[in-house]
Amino acid sequence: MDAxxxxxxxxxIARGKRWDVVFAIVGIVCLMIGLLTVAALFVDxxxxxxxxxxxxxxxxxxxxxxxxxxxxxxxxxxTLVMVVTAVTAVPIGxxxxxxxxxxxxxxxxxxxxxxxxxxLAGVPSIVYGLLxxxxxxxxxGLGQSVLAAGxxxxxxxxxxxxxxxxxxxxxxxAAMREGSYALGATQWQTVRYHILPYSMPxxxxxxxxxxxxxxxxTAPIITIGALxxxxxxxxxxxxxxxxxxxxxxxxxxxxxxxxxMFNWTSRPEAAFQVNAAAAGFILVLMTLAMxxxxxxxxxxxxxxxxx
Amino acid sequence: xxxxxxxxxxxxxxxDGAIKAAAGGLSFYYGAVNALxxxxxxxxxxxxxxxxxxxxxxxxxFLRCFNRMHDLYPGNRYEGEIRLFPDNTNLLAPExxxxxxxxxxxxxxxxxxxxxxxxxxxxxxxxxxxxxRARRVIDDKVExxxxxxxLWDEVKDRLQSLAFNLSGGQQQRLCIARCLATxxxxxxxxEPTSALDPIATGSIEELIHKLKDRVTILxxxxxxxxxxxxxxxxxxMYLGELVEFGRTxxxxxxxxxxxxxxxxxxxxx
Numbered sequence: 001m002d003a004x005x006x007x008x009x010x011x012x013i014a015r016g017k018r019w020d021v022v023f024a025i026v027g028i029v030c031l032m033i034g035l036l037t038v039a040a041l042f043v044d045x046x047x048x049x050x051x052x053x054x055x056x057x058x059x060x061x062x063x064x065x066x067x068x069x070x071x072x073x074x075x076x077x078x079t080l081v082m083v084v085t086a087v088t089a090v091p092i093g094x095x096x097x098x099x100x101x102x103x104x105x106x107x108x109x110x111x112x113x114x115x116x117x118x119x120l121a122g123v124p125s126i127v128y129g130l131l132x133x134x135x136x137x138x139x140x141g142l143g144q145s146v147l148a149a150g151x152x153x154x155x156x157x158x159x160x161x162x163x164x165x166x167x168x169x170x171x172x173x174a175a176m177r178e179g180s181y182a183l184g185a186t187q188w189q190t191v192r193y194h195i196l197p198y199s200m201p202x203x204x205x206x207x208x209x210x211x212x213x214x215x216x217x218t219a220p221i222i223t224i225g226a227l228x229x230x231x232x233x234x235x236x237x238x239x240x241x242x243x244x245x246x247x248x249x250x251x252x253x254x255x256x257x258x259x260x261m262f263n264w265t266s267r268p269e270a271a272f273q274v275n276a277a278a279a280g281f282i283l284v285l286m287t288l289a290m291x292x293x294x295x296x297x298x299x300x301x302x303x304x305x306x307x
Numbered sequence: 308x309x310x311x312x313x314x315x316x317x318x319x320x321x322x323d324g325a326i327k328a329a330a331g332g333l334s335f336y337y338g339a340v341n342a343l344x345x346x347x348x349x350x351x352x353x354x355x356x357x358x359x360x361x362x363x364x365x366x367x368x369f370l371r372c373f374n375r376m377h378d379l380y381p382g383n384r385y386e387g388e389i390r391l392f393p394d395n396t397n398l399l400a401p402e403x404x405x406x407x408x409x410x411x412x413x414x415x416x417x418x419x420x421x422x423x424x425x426x427x428x429x430x431x432x433x434x435x436x437x438x439x440r441a442r443r444v445i446d447d448k449v450e451x452x453x454x455x456x457x458l459w460d461e462v463k464d465r466l467q468s469l470a471f472n473l474s475g476g477q478q479q480r481l482c483i484a485r486c487l488a489t490x491x492x493x494x495x496x497x498e499p500t501s502a503l504d505p506i507a508t509g510s511i512e513e514l515i516h517k518l519k520d521r522v523t524i525l526x527x528x529x530x531x532x533x534x535x536x537x538x539x540x541x542x543x544m545y546l547g548e549l550v551e552f553g554r555t556x557x558x559x560x561x562x563x564x565x566x567x568x569x570x571x572x573x574x575x576x
Contacts, residue, residue: 106381173420175416175418176420176422176423177379178376178379178416178420179416179420179421179422179482180422181379182374182376182409182413182414182416183413183432183433183436183486183489184407184409184410184433184436184489185406185432185436186406189436193422193432193435194422198423304423304469304471305423
């Protein structure tokens with residue numbers, strides 16, 4: 001090939017590659033805007049709050065004196081509410097997702113339901129709070145309890161769980177389904193032995209991401225009337241004498257981490273701002289830990305399932 | 308009992324030995340697309356029948372009618388019938404449950420599709436689906452099935468390891484064992500060796516040859532040498548129609564139809 005032609009090809013490539021460089025730089029800048037903002041917020045909160053974090057901070061009830069105030073009722077409340085949320089959202093969401101993917105007939109009704117589930121994920125959480133106030137707190141008479149809060153947040157993350165379930169089911173190759181049916185399995189046997197186990201990693205990931213969102217929710221919890229100052233714990237779920245399990249805690253008044261934070265930030269004293277930063281730091285760590293758990297679970301459960 | 312269509316009755320009087328199944332006036336539609344047109348063919352008992360033809364001729368579609376696989380997807384429609392003997396059941400009748408059909412007729416797929424479970428659980432699955440709970444019975448049948456599929460010696464020491472750890476050929480033999488565990492009357496093979504290397508292909512063909520003593524076999528293949536090697540009868544399909552059916556020796560030596568001849572001599576397809 002003659003030299004001018006080679007030179008021409010090289011200059012075309014060089015011009016094309018300039019755009020690669022330009023886009024890479026733009027991309028990195030965009031990425032950094034997002035990452036650095038969050039990192040700056042987190043670091044600022046950590047620097048402010050870290051001196052306040054000690055064992056007492058976790059074991060003390062809130063107090064009027066900032067230096068002896070702790071987050072005991074808040075983290076216990078958050079944990080209990082999350083338990084209720086997970087226990088209700090997982091079976092309902094997984095069952096709804098399985099129904100839509102495996103059983104629902106393909107018609108306009110199903111289409112309408114599908115569109116609405118996607119829409120539900122976008123409903124502002126305060127609306128769920130109002131719904132829950134009318135339905136759970138007053139209509140069902142659950143009061144301003146752990147149970148009412150858990151159910152509210154379960155409603156909130158239900159669309160996330162359903163969508164995650166459906167995506168996990170769609171990722172299962174048709175060959176698995178056909179293999180099961182070809183051996184004479186019923187629909188339920190196929191769901192029970194194949195669809196559910198194989199989609200479990202995806203479902204769990206969706207659940208935990210939903211929970212990580214729910215743990216930081218403030219608006220719906222305030223709407224249903226969580227207390228901001230609470231100096232006792234719900235009765236423990238486990239008891240030394242039979243029947244060993246108690247469900248009284250479900251109906252106990254409670255507070256949660258974000259409400260505790262909100263309460264402290266609205267105080268005039270500077271010392272409480274430090275408390276709020278410390279509580280925020282813990283809340284972020286809780287969320288990160290949940291996301292970490294999701295990644296670990298997905299990795300563990302998918303080890304045996306690779307198509 | 309309902310009387311079979313005349314096309315089917317014609318086959319049952321055949322001098323060639325017993326008939327296990329027969330398609331009569333079978334047409335099939337994917338929505339508005341007519342994929343099979345008026346297929347009439349007998350399946351001889353304890354013989355291997357091969358379905359050959361160019362891609363898209365409907366041979367896999369036809370195979371999947373036998374275990375009502377098309378029922379899994381909406382918009383599919385059968386016309387005509389497939390009779391299973393000796394009980395003369397029309398497999399395609401709406402009142403016949405597809406699950407009942409699949410419990411009697413096993414299927415091996417194009418790509419090995421073991422479940423992401425242990426070797427043992429893969430073979431035991433058909434038994435569990437049928438409600439078998441006795442550990443001894445399941446153990447026994449799993450061993451028998453793996454022996455029949457010529458896999459026992461290779462896996463007997465690692466029944467509890469994952470099926471995905473097996474090679475492609477072993478996985479396909481595992482899928483065959485999975486079917487054999489429940490004693491099917493008819494075994495469908497949908498291009499079972501198209502994803503395998505020549506050596507694994509050879510072992511599957513040998514296995515098919517051995518299995519025909521106990522089960523009727525219907526095999527789709529795009530490989531004419533394979534059809535010639537393993538089958539007793541061959542059906543040539545083209546554009547959704549059955550062009551020619553006969554003894555494999557006859558079809559390959561002196562095809563009656565010009566289109567069959569073109570295909571097997573490699574002038575088309």
